[in-house]
Amino acid sequence: MSILGILIALGLLIWLAYRGWSILLLAPLCAMIAALLAGQPLLAHWTQTFMGSAAGFVAQFFPIFLLGAVFGKLMEASGSVEAIANYMTEKLGTSRAILAIVLAGAFVTYGGVSLFVAFFVLAPMGHALFKAANIPHRLMPAAIMLGAASFTMTAMPGTPAIQNAIPMPFFGTNAFAAPGIGILASAIMLGFGLWWLKLRESKARLAGEGYAFAGVCEEVAVAAAADDVIRxxxxxxxxxxxxxxxxxGRVSKLPPFHIAALPLVVVVVVNLLMSFVVLPNIDVSYLATDAFGNTTLSAVAGVWSVIVALFLAILVLVAINFARLPSIRATLDAGANASVLPIINVASLVGFGAVVAALPAFKAVTDWVLSIEGGPLVSLAISTNILAALTGSSSGGLTIALDALGPTYMALAAEIGLDPGLMHRVAVIGAGTLDSLPHSGAVVTLLAVVGTTPRESYFDIVMAAMVGPIIALVAVVIVGSLVGSF
Structure with a gap:
């Protein structure tokens, strides 16, 4: 009955979430249903298991959510994201419209700009570019997803995306884990996605199909931002x-490209220096005391590096755009507010996963996952894929998987001599594949912002943002199993 209870609770969570119900209500409710059907104490699981795990997630990752949202909001309000996208467009021209959108999305998200900020800035610009090039606007969501929500989110070493930060405390790694493997995966995702989109563009031109959007893109984006279900x-x-x-507010005059890009460079460079130069050479023996939770540098170094990188980038961004920003305090407030609901929602998913993992029947699930043939890299890739697919959230699915199985995988790694950095990269890439199923919030939001429907655009999203990453994941698992991490 316990296994059936887990399936019922998970099915209810997915179905109601897809219909727009709040995760803040659904996660504890479904967790209690799973506990009830397993004959477990409800209040104890709610206040101790659910809340303990959810609070732990907030304690670990709220600084990254907060600083990431503030940084993204400042980049939007200062016109920096738009300036970077304009620069890519001017340099590549309308003949390379798809490449311009992909590279603009990749550049800003690798530098730390939130995915949704990129969506809302790139979509109106993409409409103008696709219209000038006479490319069907139905291909735009796939181009934006390829650049902003694939390799720069999961594979590129050093990306400050929350997905890349989540494995750090579990595996004692940093944002640059398995850099060679990450670059290989990025090349596969980018190459496959661009090939596919170019093929689709060519077929559309042969069929006489061109840009056909009849709405006002700015109005569509505003309506999407105000839609409660999408939110x-x-x-x-x-x-x-x-x-x-x-x-x-927004600036009336965009900054030049070098000013717009500087904060992104700061994020990457400071993250690199903190990870490999600063933190390894300072005395942090105080972390082993009761006052700081008896932890180690390896457990916090990755998160610390991202926090410092984002904080310094925010200072640089404000300093060089101070005269342009119409209301710094209002922008900072909006950025801070933008971080609250997302982290509480994801923490609630994590709490749900903690209750499920605490049920007696979950041991059978764990045994099944670990018994998958091909070794720990294969089972880790499959488990993160499944949970990201079920939750429609790469960060939620990844945290649930690592909360339940992270210590087990670390023990296995120590036993067979597997590099934790390789497990880090496999887990993150795995979480970024099937998270783009139709119920994914990112997919729903992007389609609404661009003004297309799943029937028009979803197949190309599958190819660019799911098939490419799955091919990259398979390649990474094979290469990692044969030659290890590099």
Whole structure:
């Protein structure tokens, strides 16, 4: 009955979340249903298991959610994201419209800009570019997903995306884990996605199909940001609340490219220096005391590096755009507010996963996962894939998987001499594959912002944002199993 209870609770969570119900209500409710059907104490699981795990997630990752949302909001309000996208467009021209959108999305998200900020800035620009190039606008969501929500989210070493930060405390790694493996995976995702989109563009031109969007793209984006159902799905999937898009004002004159890009460079460079130069050479023996939780540097170094990188990038961004920003305090407030609902939603998913993992029947699930043939890399890839697919959230699915199985995988790694950095990269790439199923908040939001329907655009999203990453994941698992991490 316990296994059946888990399936019932999970099915109810997925179905009601897809219909726009709040995860804040669904997660504890479904967790209690699973506990009830397993004959477990309800109040104890709610206040101790659920809340303990959810609070632990907030304690670990709220600084990254907060600083990431503030940074993304400042990049939007200062016009920096738009300036970077304009620069890519000017340099590549309308003949390479798809490449321009992909690279603009990749550049800003690898530098730390929230995915949803990128969506709302790139979509209107993409419409103008696709219209000039006479490319069907139905291909735009796939181009944006390829650049902003694939390799720069999961594979590129050093990315400050929350997905790349989540494995750090579990595996004692940093954002640059398995850099060679990450670059290989990124090349596969980018190469496959661009090939597919170019093929689709060519077929559309042969068929005489061109740009056919009849609406006003800015109005469509504004309506999407104000839609409550989209907001519920979006804040479960990513780290920025669309409700805050547009708040705090916008600059009337865009900054030049070098000014717009500088904060992104700061994020990457500071993250690198903190990970490999600063933190390894300072005395942090105090972490082993009761006052700081008897932890180690390896458990916190990765998160610390991202926090410092985002904080310094925010200072640089404000300093160089101080005269341009119409209302710094309002922008900062909007960015801070944008972080709250997403982290609480994801923490609630984590709490649900903790209750399920605490049920007696979950041992059978664990045994099944670990018995999958091919070794720990294969079973880790499959488990993160499944949980990200079920929750529609790469960050939620990844945290649930690592909460339940992370210590077991670390023990296995020590036993067979497997590099934790390789497990880090496999887990993150695995969580970024099937998280783009139709119920994904990112997919729902992007389609609404661009003004297309699943029937028009979802197949190309599958190819660019799911098939490419799955091919990359398979390649990474094979290469990692044969030659190890590099």
């Amino acid at each position: 519920e799905r979006a804040t479960t999937a990513r780290e920025f609340d669309p409700e805050e898009i547009g708040k705090g």
